[in-house]
Amino acid sequence: MGCQSNQSNTNPGKNATEPTFAIAQGAQEIDPKAVAADLVAKYGPTGMDGRVSTLIPGFDAPFYQAGLAGYSDAAMRIIARKHGCPLCITEALLDRTLLAGGKGFAKADLGDIAGNVPGGEEDHPLIGQIMGSDPSEMAAAALKMIEQGSRSNKEYRSMVNGGVDDSRSDGSDSFAGIDINLACPVKKIAKKSRGGHWLREPEGAIAILKAVRDVLPSRIPLSVKLRRSFDETPEMKRKFEYLFDAAYDLGCSWVTVHGRTVEQKYVGPSRWDPLKELVDRHPDRLIFGSGDVWDVNQIFRMIGYTGLTGVSVARGCIGNPWIFKQARAILAGDDPMAPTIAEQRAVLEQHFELLLAVNAKTRDPEFNTARNMRKFGIRFAAHHPNADEVKQGFIYAKNFEDWRVVLERWYEIGVNP
Template identity: 30%
Template sequence: MKIGTFEVWPPVVLAPMAGITNIGFRTLCREQGGGLFVSEMITSRALVERVPLTFQMIRFGAEEHPRSIQLYGVDPAIIGKAARMIAEEDLADHIDLNFGCPVPKVTRRGGGSALPYKRNLLRAILREAVKNAGPLPVTIKMRKGIDDDHLTYLDAGRIAAEEGIAAVALHARTAKQHYGGSADWDAVKRLKDAVPEIPVLGNGDIWTADDALRMVAETGCDGVVVGRGCLGRPWLFRDLDLAFQGSAERTRPSLGEVAAMMIRHAELLCEVIGSESHGLADFRKHVGWYLKGFVIGADTRRALTTVSSLAELRERAAELDPGRPWPAEADGPRGKSGERNKVMLPHGWLDDPDEMAVPGADAEDATSGG
C-alpha cells in the first residue's frame, strides 16, 4: 500500500489513541511487526503556538520511519500554518488529519466527527493542509457521520480525493455510536467504490489478524487501521505481519510471556517519561487489557496496578503462573464501548451544511492537544 511516496507493508496503521500511542507504545508495537505507527493527536493551534507539552507528544524514536503525526484543527488558516511548520521544520514525514473524534468536548465545538458535515469548511481545511505540507503526504481519518440521519463519509471521501489527500481511513461507526454496536464494514466498501483512485483503509472491530484479512476480503479496502484491538495485545502487529504474508501462524502467548511483555512495556514508558513513578502510573491502565481473559485474583490484579518501582513490578509479575495457556475468551472488545444518546453539537450546526463559518478559537484551545 502506498501513502504518498511511502510504501506501507503490511498495509496496517496504528490508530492514534490519546494517552496510549506515545513513543513507548509505538516502539513496543514496532518491535512486533511492520506498518505505519501514528502519534497521539495534537491540535494545530497548540503546535503553531509551540506549547511545550505538544512538542513532547511528537517525539519520535531514532528508528521510526516514516514519522507520522495526527493533527486536529477546525481553522483552515491555522491548519495550513501547522502543516507548513511540520514540513519546514522536519517534524514528521506524514500528516494525518482527525475528523473522527466523537468526544463531546470536541464535537460540541464543531470539531472531530462533527466537522465533515460542513462540506465547504472541510474542503478549505484539506486544501490548506495539502498546499502547505509540500512533499509530505496528508491523509484523513473520519467516521461515517454524525448519526444515521447525517452521514458524511461519501461526500467527505470525494472531497478528499479532489483536494489531493493521499489516503482516507474510515472508522465505520457514526459519532452517535461512539464505540458501541458493530462497525458497518459495508460502509468501507461503499467508500472504496466511491473513491477508487486513492487508498481506503478500514477501521472498526479488528480484534485479530483474521478480522483484518476478512475486512480486506469483504470490502476491497487497501489496508486496515487498528485501534482498540492492540490494547494489551501489541503482538497483534506480529500476527498482522504474518497474516498479510499468507502465514496461518498466530501468537498465543502463555501468561508468562504476557507478563514479560508487560514488563517491557513498563520499562519503555519509564524510559520515555523519564521517571519510574510516572511511567508506572501511566502503565496502570494497560494492566487490565493485558490480563483480559486470564483467571487471576482481584488482589493480584490490584497489586500489579499499585507497584511503585520496576523491581516491584517484576516481583509481582513473577508470582503469576508462567505456564498458564492463552485462554480462548481472551480475544474480543477492549477499551471504550457504548453508544451516546445524542451527539453534542454547536447551536444550529445542522441547519446549513454549506455554511463556511469557522468554529471559534475555543474549539482548538492550546491545551486540548496535550
C-alpha cells in the same frame, strides 16, 4: 488533548466498551489466511498496495497502529514496531496546542520524548495527526509539525494570518505524513467545529484540507480520518459522501473511515457495509478502514469483506502488540502464535522502560510510569491463563514496587505456563 471521554487509568470509560462484532453479515466466516493469500497474489509478499509504500517508504503491510489518545505515545508505538507494525499515527494534537509551542517539538529521541513526538530512529515512519477549527491555524500547525518546529513560534504564529513560506522544509522530515482528524466525537468547544463535528459542515472541513495540502511540501502525503457519517440521517450521509470525494479531489492520498457515526462515539458495533460500498464505488482509491478490529483475524476479515486497502488497528492493539506479528505470520502463510508467558513478561518490562523514558522529565517518573502502565497492564492480562487475577494485580499496582510484585507473582518464567 484526546478523542476520549471519561477516561481514567483503570476504567477505560465509555470509549473502550467491550469488544463488539462489526455489523457485516458473513464476515465471521471469512478465512483470514485466504484473504492474506489473495493480497500476496495481488501485491507480492507484503500484501500492500505498492502506491502506499511509494508514498511512505516502510509502510509495507496492509495495517497500521491507529492514533489512540492517552495510549499511543512513543512507548506504545515502539513496542508495536518491534512486533512488526509498519506505521503508526500519533494521537490527535490540537492545532492551537501545537502553535502554542512547548515540549511537543523537542527533536525527539528516547529520554526526550514527551507524549507525541517521534521517538527517534526507532519510531519511523510516523504520521502526525492534527485537529482544529481554523484552516490557517491548521496549516501552520501542520508545517510546524513537519519541520519539527525549526522556526520560532512567533514565525509560525505570524503565518496563521499571512502567507506561508515552506522553503525551509528541506526533506529531513521527522514525520512521514500528516493526518487530519475529522472523526473525533468529543464535543465542540466554544461552538467551533473540530474533529468529527466537521461532518456536519463539510465546507469548513474542505477549507482545512485545502489550506493544509497547500502548505505542505508536495512530497508529504496528507491523509484524513473520517467517521462514516455524523449520524444516520440521509442528509448527513450525503455530507459524508461530499467530503469524502472532496478529500481525494484536493490531493489527499487516502482516507481512513471509521465505521461508526460521530453520534455513536465508541459504543456499539461498527458497520463494515458502508466501507464496502465506498470501495465498490471507488475501486481505484486508497481507502483504509477502522472499527471493531479486535484480533488478527478481524484485520483480514475486514479487508476481505470490504476490499479496503488496509486496516487501522485501534483498541485491538492495546496490550496486544502481538497482533502485528500475528498478521505478518498470516501474510507469510504461517499460523499466528499466541505470546508465551516469557514473551509477555519481556514486553511488559520493555514497555515499562520505554514509558519511563517518556516520563523522564516528569516530577516522579517511576510513580507516573507505574500509574500509566496500569491501563496497559489490565489489557496485557487478557493473554494470561489467570487473566482475572493478573488484571486485579495490575489494577492495584500503585507504584514501581507493586508492579514488580505482579510480574514476579504471575510472570515468573518456568512457574507459569
